[in-house]
Amino acid sequence: MAGCIRGGWHALLLAALNVSAHAQLGSLPRHSPYPGGVAIVKLSDADAPVLEVTYGGNRVLTVLLSEGLFGVVGIPLDATPGMQQLQINAAKDGVRVAYQTAFEIKTKTYATQHLRIDPRFLQLSPENQKRVERDQPLIATAKTHWSEARPASFVLDLPTPGRLSARFGLRRTLNGKESWPHGGLDVAVGTGTPLRAAAAARVIAVDDYFYSGKSVWLDHGQGFITLYIHMSRIDVKDGDTVERGSVIGLSGASGQVTGPHLHWAVVLNGVYVDPELFLKTP
Numbered sequence: 001m002a003g004c005i006r007g008g009w010h011a012l013l014l015a016a017l018n019v020s021a022h023a024q025l026g027s028l029p030r031h032s033p034y035p036g037g038v039a040i041v042k043l044s045d046a047d048a049p050v051l052e053v054t055y056g057g058n059r060v061l062t063v064l065l066s067e068g069l070f071g072v073v074g075i076p077l078d079a080t081p082g083m084q085q086l087q088i089n090a091a092k093d094g095v096r097v098a099y100q101t102a103f104e105i106k107t108k109t110y111a112t113q114h115l116r117i118d119p120r121f122l123q124l125s126p127e128n129q130k131r132v133e134r135d136q137p138l139i140a141t142a143k144t145h146w147s148e149a150r151p152a153s154f155v156l157d158l159p160t161p162g163r164l165s166a167r168f169g170l171r172r173t174l175n176g177k178e179s180w181p182h183g184g185l186d187v188a189v190g191t192g193t194p195l196r197a198a199a200a201a202r203v204i205a206v207d208d209y210f211y212s213g214k215s216v217w218l219d220h221g222q223g224f225i226t227l228y229i230h231m232s233r234i235d236v237k238d239g240d241t242v243e244r245g246s247v248i249g250l251s252g253a254s255g256q257v258t259g260p261h262l263h264w265a266v267v268l269n270g271v272y273v274d275p276e277l278f279l280k281t282p
């Protein structure tokens with residue numbers, strides 16, 4: 001249900017789309033409107049001059065199909081199920097208009113894992129605390145990076161074959177206390193395994209963070225970003241262009257981990273979403 005802030009725009013009544021009915025939408029990630037998922041939301045007819053779409057203050061990726069303009073909306077893992085609003089800025093006859101369109105977040109229950117860790121390992125030294133404080137804004141900047149070019153594809157390749165050892169969204173308790181849910185997909189690979197770009201991209205950040213270790217951020221366009229962490233070696237640098245499948249470095253156990261593996265994350269509009277929604281064969 002669309003709510004026009006400025007009136008007279010009822011021609012653009014907006015509706016969430018039943019994706020399965022539209023073959024041409026097959027290239028989009030699966031419509032999965034739950035926390036950690038992706039909502040495909042119809043924004044307007046193909047010729048409507050939408051300028052900008054935001055959700056939770058972050059720009060939303062849009063894709064133009066013959067059926068119209070669609071938002072590909074990442075839903076945060078901590079989102080509350082129920083109706084949510086997209087903010088839309090558009091131009092109508094030269095006048096800027098702002099309105100909202102709603103979509104519904106459904107419920108999804110993720111598995112829970114209970115972890116016990118020696119509390120001493122959870123206390124940061126002043127030096128490490130400084131590193132964490134240095135990392136946080138850099139991570140936030142990379143995660144919310146925006147470039148105008150639309151992605152060439154929404155299909156991602158797993159960066160390395162391997163057993164999926166921890167799925168996205170896994171809820172975790174640490175010594176009995178609720179901890180952060182798992183914001184990526186873990187692939188169990190030993191140190192030194194080549195990691196490949198999940199799709200064509202530009203490298204937007206390369207760093208060595210306290211928790212994540214050696215990390216690479218790839219921008220696929222319009223806030224569609226992939227992240228590769230705990231690497232042992234990085235073979236790309238900021239600003240590089242990479243093709244789908246090109247090796248960006250080697251897996252490892254850098255950062256705070258119990259053993260070598262790849263933690264792979266996918267971002268839309270500044271939030272982590274389930275990487276498996278983008279794989280050809282889940």
Ligand SMILES: [Zn+2]
Pocket residue numbers: 166182184185186262263264
């Ligand atoms: Zn992980």
